[in-house]
Amino acid sequence: MAQGELKSSVLNRKRNPKSPVASRSSKRQKIAEHRKSLPIASEEEHLIKAVQKNDILIIVGETGSGKTTQLPQFLFNAGFCREGKMVGITQPRRIAALTIAKRVAEECDVPLGQKVGYAVRFDDTTSSSTRLKYMTDGFLLREALVDRLLSRYSVIIIDEAHERTVHTDVLLALLKKVQRERISPLKLIIMSASLDARVFCDYYGGAKDFHVEGRQFDVDIFYTVHPETDYVDAALNTIFQIHSEEEEGDILVFLTGQEEIESVERLVQEKLQHLPEDERKLLPLAIFSALPSEQQMRVFAPAPIGSRKVVLATNIAETSITIPGIRYVVDSGVVKARTYDPNKGMETLDVVPVSKAQAIQRSGRAGREGYGKSFHLYPERDFWKLEDSTKPEIKRCNLSNVILQLKALGIDDIVGFDFIDKPSRSAIVKALAELHLLGALTDDCKLAKPAGEQMARLPLKPVYSRALILANQFNCLEEMLITVAMLSARTSRNHFVSVEGDHLTYLSVYRDEAKAEKNMRKWCKDNFVNSRSLKHARDIYRQIRGNVEQMGFNVSSCGDDMLEYRKCLAASFFLKAAQRQMDGTYRALESGEIVHIHPSSVLFRSKPECVIFDELMQTSQKYINNLTRIDPLWLAESALIITKQMSDFNASCLNTTSVLSLV
DNA sequence: GAGCACTGC
Numbered sequence: 001m002a003q004g005e006l007k008s009s010v011l012n013r014k015r016n017p018k019s020p021v022a023s024r025s026s027k028r029q030k031i032a033e034h035r036k037s038l039p040i041a042s043e044e045e046h047l048i049k050a051v052q053k054n055d056i057l058i059i060v061g062e063t064g065s066g067k068t069t070q071l072p073q074f075l076f077n078a079g080f081c082r083e084g085k086m087v088g089i090t091q092p093r094r095i096a097a098l099t100i101a102k103r104v105a106e107e108c109d110v111p112l113g114q115k116v117g118y119a120v121r122f123d124d125t126t127s128s129s130t131r132l133k134y135m136t137d138g139f140l141l142r143e144a145l146v147d148r149l150l151s152r153y154s155v156i157i158i159d160e161a162h163e164r165t166v167h168t169d170v171l172l173a174l175l176k177k178v179q180r181e182r183i184s185p186l187k188l189i190i191m192s193a194s195l196d197a198r199v200f201c202d203y204y205g206g207a208k209d210f211h212v213e214g215r216q217f218d219v220d221i222f223y224t225v226h227p228e229t230d231y232v233d234a235a236l237n238t239i240f241q242i243h244s245e246e247e248e249g250d251i252l253v254f255l256t257g258q259e260e261i262e263s264v265e266r267l268v269q270e271k272l273q274h275l276p277e278d279e280r281k282l283l284p285l286a287i288f289s290a291l292p293s294e295q296q297m298r299v300f301a302p303a304p305i306g307s308r309k310v311v312l313a314t315n316i317a318e319t320s321i322t323i324p325g326i327r328y329v330v331d332s333g334v335v336k337a338r339t340y341d342p343n344k345g346m347e348t349l350d351v352v353p354v355s356k357a358q359a360i361q362r363s364g365r366a367g368r369e370g371y372g373k374s375f376h377l378y379p380e381r382d383f384w385k386l387e388d389s390t391k392p393e394i395k396r397c398n399l400s401n402v403i404l405q406l407k408a409l410g411i412d413d414i415v416g417f418d419f420i421d422k423p424s425r426s427a428i429v430k431a432l433a434e435l436h437l438l439g440a441l442t443d444d445c446k447l448a449k450p451a452g453e454q455m456a457r458l459p460l461k462p463v464y465s466r467a468l469i470l471a472n473q474f475n476c477l478e479e480m481l482i483t484v485a486m487l488s489a490r491t492s493r494n495h496f497v498s499v500e501g502d503h504l505t506y507l508s509v510y511r512d513e514a515k516a517e518k519n520m521r522k523w524c525k526d527n528f529v530n531s532r533s534l535k536h537a538r539d540i541y542r543q544i545r546g547n548v549e550q551m552g553f554n555v556s557s558c559g560d561d562m563l564e565y566r567k568c569l570a571a572s573f574f575l576k577a578a579q580r581q582m583d584g585t586y587r588a589l590e591s592g593e594i595v596h597i598h599p600s601s602v603l604f605r606s607k608p609e610c611v612i613f614d615e616l617m618q619t620s621q622k623y624i625n626n627l628t629r630i631d632p633l634w635l636a637e638s639a640l641i642i643t644k645q646m647s648d649f650n651a652s653c654l655n656t657t658s659v660l661s662l663v
Numbered sequence: 664g665a666g667c668a669c670t671g672c
Contacts, residue, residue, distance in 0.1 A: 120671090120672095138671040141671095166671085167671065167672085289668075319669085336667075459672035619666080
């Protein structure tokens with residue numbers, strides 16, 4: 001999202017007219033010409049006919065076809081927005097929803113928020129006159145909770161469906177059901193890049209597919225002859241080879257993470273020192289999501305005349321941002337990927353090979369502005385061995401939130417739900433059991449009233465929602481709201497260390513910044529806190545505070561009584577408790593895994609006997625992070641309640657009895 | 664004594 005702000009501000013600057021009167025008509029003319037030149041322009045009639053004839057249409061179009069900006073306008077002109085109905089277009093990312101809506105409003109020559117608008121979390125520009133509504137897929141899912149049949153839409157377009165985010169996958173299944181149940185017709189359009197259109201056609205019972213040509217410049221693809229033992233070293237050599245042998249144009253290198261990027265940045269600098277003066281004109285720049293915005297901004301500026309940028313990026317540059325000037329791509333062939341093991345309740349972050357689709361997507365980044373070249377750091381035969389596409393997220397994430405949403409939508413049979421790719425049975429069972437233990441589901445797996453309904457309404461991880469509900473009873477709701485907002489925003493915590501743990505430390509950070517009443521950016525800089533994530537935490541706080549007040553909760557503070565607050569944390573996070581062993585390691589009580597305190601935790605050195613944690617992730621070791629010290633006796637109290645709950649719980653939903661072992 | 668790729672409500 002911050003990257004998006006950068007991108008749009010760059011666009012805005014370009015657009016800034018010198019003479020408003022003269023530029024307006026020439027701008028209109030330019031827009032009309034641009035629209036006419038798009039590959040999709042000649043297909044308007046065909047497309048509209050196809051939509052009229054088919055309730056479900058799969059549109060396959062590559063980058064540059066104009067499908068996302070033009071099709072909604074075609075539908076509007078063909079009368080699909082009569083009688084107040086809307087065309088809804090979903091995107092996996094906020095920035096896309098935002099920039100595309102602005103673009104289309106400009107093309108229609110209307111102010112944003114009238115006929116054309118966008119709606120994303122914290123930022124809804126739509127009005128009663130909006131007919132073309134761009135939004136994130138998550139936003140449409142939230143709307144479905146309020147209006148189950150999505151009755152205001154005549155057409156819903158799911159864009160970038162090939163990315164297969166959890167939200168997209170849930171929508172694909174939900175819309176199939178909604179379409180059957182609706183009395184007024186709902187047209188459904190799935191838009192995807194070409195590789196796996198068949199999957200969608202089959203899923204919708206042989207739905208018709210429609211191909212639109214893309215418009216990309218040619219990219220020459222190169223592979224190594226032999227496998228590389230060290231891709232960082234290979235990347236370095238390739239960068240300097242391009243720099244010395246190829247024509248002008250910037251280089252984009254795909255690497256796995258911050259540490260690796262920073263080390264390559266240093267190595268490039270070092271190597272440059274050994275080159276003759278006139279060959280040193282190579283400017284390494286890093287970009288990854290944790291980088292402060294000011295530094296991210298630097299990759300968007302053109303390189304000084306006569307020199308060449310080499311942008312060292314994570315997969316943030318694959319889809320989220322487009323960097324101008326790139327003509328050469330170097331693909332390491334690997335990516336950091338997150339997977340979830342439901343049996344251990346643990347996430348893993350591994351370096352794994354990219355998929356074919358990902359490798360192709362990376363190459364495509366060289367052909368945005370002209371002919372380009374892409375260098376893969378592996379042999380072609382290895383490319384053919386890659387998976388076709390990345391495993392859909394729904395098959396590798398914790399399902400508790402998805403299932404809670406589905407239950408709130410009235411879908412009770414999760415195992416039988418018509419997912420395009422079904423999550424494993426054990427992942428479903430685990431999530432059901434977790435939701436039951438958190439009090440969101442009844443013994444027969446129905447949404448509990450009112451706790452489950454309240455938890456489904458809150459845009460938070462279920463365990464955070466649970467903490468808020470309990471905090472209401474423990475009279476520390478104010479403190480817990482701040483805590484879960486900071487945890488959700490994944491804010492950093494360097495100063496203001498509390499001996500009780502990370503949760504209270506977060507609380508101090510949030511409150512101290514609020515007290516400072518100074519410029520937030522300056523405060524953040526002085527205190528080494530990422531201002532982007534702190535602002536995000538404030539937005540979340542405001543939103544969920546509004547939510548709980550609507551539910552009739554009274555937002556009260558426990559003042560200095562942090563004992564109540566910690567008891568409340570223990571009662572909420574009892575599933576994520578760990579106990580110190582003789583050797584100083586910890587045992588996670590639910591799974592029995594031996595874990596370590598993450599070095600970034602404020603409790604890293606103090607090693608208390610018993611803690612609750614927010615997250616268990618395996619990287620170089622199994623680490624627990626975001627901890628608070630608790631009294632083990634408090635867990636026993638929770639465990640007693642669990643024991644009773646579990647004995648009542650429908651056995652078919654349950655195979656995780658290990659929780660009981662903690663007493 | 665490590666360091667988390669990326670989204671989203």
